[in-house]
Amino acid sequence: MMYTKLRLLVIVAIAVLVTGCATATNRDPLEGMNRGIYKFNDVTDRAFFKPVATAYKNVAPTPVRKGFNNFFNNLYSITSVLNNLLQFKFANAFSEAGRFVINTTFGIAGFIDVAGMDNIPVHKEDFGQTLGYWGVGNGAYLVLPFLGPSTVRDTTGLVFDTATTDPIAYQHNMGRIRLHNQLRAGQFLDRRTELLDAKDFIDNAALDPYAFMRDAYLQRRANQVADGVVDGKSIDDGFEPADEDKPAEEAKPAEQTK
Numbered sequence: 001m002m003y004t005k006l007r008l009l010v011i012v013a014i015a016v017l018v019t020g021c022a023t024a025t026n027r028d029p030l031e032g033m034n035r036g037i038y039k040f041n042d043v044t045d046r047a048f049f050k051p052v053a054t055a056y057k058n059v060a061p062t063p064v065r066k067g068f069n070n071f072f073n074n075l076y077s078i079t080s081v082l083n084n085l086l087q088f089k090f091a092n093a094f095s096e097a098g099r100f101v102i103n104t105t106f107g108i109a110g111f112i113d114v115a116g117m118d119n120i121p122v123h124k125e126d127f128g129q130t131l132g133y134w135g136v137g138n139g140a141y142l143v144l145p146f147l148g149p150s151t152v153r154d155t156t157g158l159v160f161d162t163a164t165t166d167p168i169a170y171q172h173n174m175g176r177i178r179l180h181n182q183l184r185a186g187q188f189l190d191r192r193t194e195l196l197d198a199k200d201f202i203d204n205a206a207l208d209p210y211a212f213m214r215d216a217y218l219q220r221r222a223n224q225v226a227d228g229v230v231d232g233k234s235i236d237d238g239f240e241p242a243d244e245d246k247p248a249e250e251a252k253p254a255e256q257t258k
Contacts, residue, residue, distance in 0.1 A: 030141070053192040068190055075168065096122075138154070149214060
């Protein structure tokens with residue numbers, strides 16, 4: 001156990017160094033690879049995941065789908081508690097802990113969002129946001145197989161959160177492999193069902209769905225890290241801006257005053 005934690009800390013430290021010291025001039029230096037993975041994900045999704053999610057949405061009653069969505073959101077509260085603490089957002093951490101306790105007990109393991117009915121706000125945080133909160137840039141944009149958009153920073157955060165505060169991962173560590181696989185499949189199906197309308201909109205409206213999704217993801221993550229207050233520093237990815245990304249007044253010489 002000690003070796004596993006030490007290895008995790010080393011991975012996080014290396015990722016932070018790589019992200020913080022990047023000097024490339026391209027915001028998406030791995031675009032060729034990313035587009036290949038994006039294409040793979042898109043083909044796989046159209047052939048399997050989207051039809052399954054569509055069938056689930058058509059067959060399962062709305063209260064059932066909402067119940068499972070509440071259940072998985074409730075599990076995520078543990079991750080939010082830790083990361084709010086790491087960002088010194090103690091009131092938010094207490095709120096998330098309260099939501100988890102209330103929904104787990106009175107909400108029948110989280111299937112009913114009792115805390116939401118009591119107007120207790122949601123303060124979702126993950127370790128990728130925590131790294132961003134403490135000044136770590138996005139690093140290179142990544143598209144992960146099956147999981148979709150990410151960055152070096154957010155992938156590091158995902159590994160950390162999965163290893164430390166993911167109750168589903170605990171089942172695997174305790175030898176409950178079948179239960180782990182069932183819960184993970186259910187979680188994936190729940191997330192894919194939520195994205196049905198958004199994915200259709202991107203495919204139909206965007207001339208370049210890959211670029212649209214990349215830019216939307218990075219903007220959304222910047223918004224989350226900054227708690228809704230986005231400025232130039234909030235969207236820093238740890239890379240030097242390319243010439244085409246510079247503002248017009250910086251990209252061209254200033255006009256001489258007459």
